[in-house]
Amino acid sequence: MPLTPEQQAEISEQRAQSAPTRRVVAPGMEQHLYTAQPVLDHGFVRVIDYMGDDAAITQAARVSYGKGTKAVQNDEGLIRYLMRHWHSTPFEMCEIKLHVKLPVFVARQWIRHRTANVNEYSARYSILDREFYIPAEEHLAKQSVINNQGRGDTLVGEDAQRVLEMLKADSARAYDNYATMIDEGEDGNGIALARELARMNLPANIYTQWYWKVDLHNLFHFLRLRADSHAQYEIRVYAEEICRLVADWVPYAYKAFEDYRLGGAQLSQPAVEALRKMLKGEKVEAADVGMSAREWREFMDIVS
Numbered sequence: 001m002p003l004t005p006e007q008q009a010e011i012s013e014q015r016a017q018s019a020p021t022r023r024v025v026a027p028g029m030e031q032h033l034y035t036a037q038p039v040l041d042h043g044f045v046r047v048i049d050y051m052g053d054d055a056a057i058t059q060a061a062r063v064s065y066g067k068g069t070k071a072v073q074n075d076e077g078l079i080r081y082l083m084r085h086w087h088s089t090p091f092e093m094c095e096i097k098l099h100v101k102l103p104v105f106v107a108r109q110w111i112r113h114r115t116a117n118v119n120e121y122s123a124r125y126s127i128l129d130r131e132f133y134i135p136a137e138e139h140l141a142k143q144s145v146i147n148n149q150g151r152g153d154t155l156v157g158e159d160a161q162r163v164l165e166m167l168k169a170d171s172a173r174a175y176d177n178y179a180t181m182i183d184e185g186e187d188g189n190g191i192a193l194a195r196e197l198a199r200m201n202l203p204a205n206i207y208t209q210w211y212w213k214v215d216l217h218n219l220f221h222f223l224r225l226r227a228d229s230h231a232q233y234e235i236r237v238y239a240e241e242i243c244r245l246v247a248d249w250v251p252y253a254y255k256a257f258e259d260y261r262l263g264g265a266q267l268s269q270p271a272v273e274a275l276r277k278m279l280k281g282e283k284v285e286a287a288d289v290g291m292s293a294r295e296w297r298e299f300m301d302i303v304s
């Protein structure tokens, strides 16, 4: 488990406390609050705070005075309508604050999502832990020959072992040098290099941590891209864990997201034209509707 007994005790203490409130509480999210959900070998995602629930979305959409709920099925129907028609601002009324521990190379992809608020652990101020992401053997794969941005066949046998040994050795050596460079020594006779400089030799598989706060609309955008099968496995597993949390927090909104975004598909005008022809029983090929071979392949992946 990535947490120390002291960190676990702090979480347990927080979970033991509760406060009366007039604010909306989502029971599904309360069960997760503060708990670290493990991801990869040393990472986690944990909910620090949240605002709103399914009813908060419809309340905002109706700009109502009370809870905004007329009937449960009305709420669900309205949420699905909003999602279907890209009426996104009501979803921005819900917010979530997460504490995430993740490898630096995953953080580099994650930070591209600019519509969130981030505060990262400072490696200028603090000493980084000796924690490196070492993939499980089944996640080592050769470069894909059909997709420049992806993995192909799983690496097996000696090659897999060699890769794992190299990753472990490089991580250990880099951290040993980092520790030597920052060491103050017993009588102050160590190198004591500034932490902001010593960190530069550390590889991208070292773990960092941040608090990440985002509204539900932008979180769905993040999840749409990162829980997708084309996203890199190491960020996808974080997105999938967040999907589980969101499903418990705002079940109607999550179901609508799953139906219309995550599991849905966007069709271009030529694709719609091709589909219409197919439904009429006409034989249609890419050139008939002006689609490239790649577009056609992607279209066929959707409809077949």
Ligand SMILES: Cc1cc2nc3c(=O)[nH]c(=O)nc-3n(C[C@H](O)[C@H](O)[C@H](O)COP(=O)(O)OP(=O)(O)OC[C@H]3O[C@@H](n4cnc5c(N)ncnc54)[C@H](O)[C@@H]3O)c2cc1C
Residues within 6 Å of the ligand: 112, 113, 114, 115, 116, 218, 221, 225, 226, 230, 231, 232
């Ligand atoms: C499979 C995959 C592969 C990728 N490959 C690469 C790659 O090779 N190289 C690379 O650099 N990136 C890559 N990316 C990152 C990608 O280009 C986006 O930067 C990232 O997904 C964040 O998306 P976003 O900008 O829509 O999100 P956010 O930053 O959260 O923005 C959400 C939306 O807000 C609006 N917005 C936010 N800020 C601005 C702004 N300053 N100006 C205008 N509109 C704004 C846009 O409409 C945007 O869609 C990849 C992403 C994925 C999912």
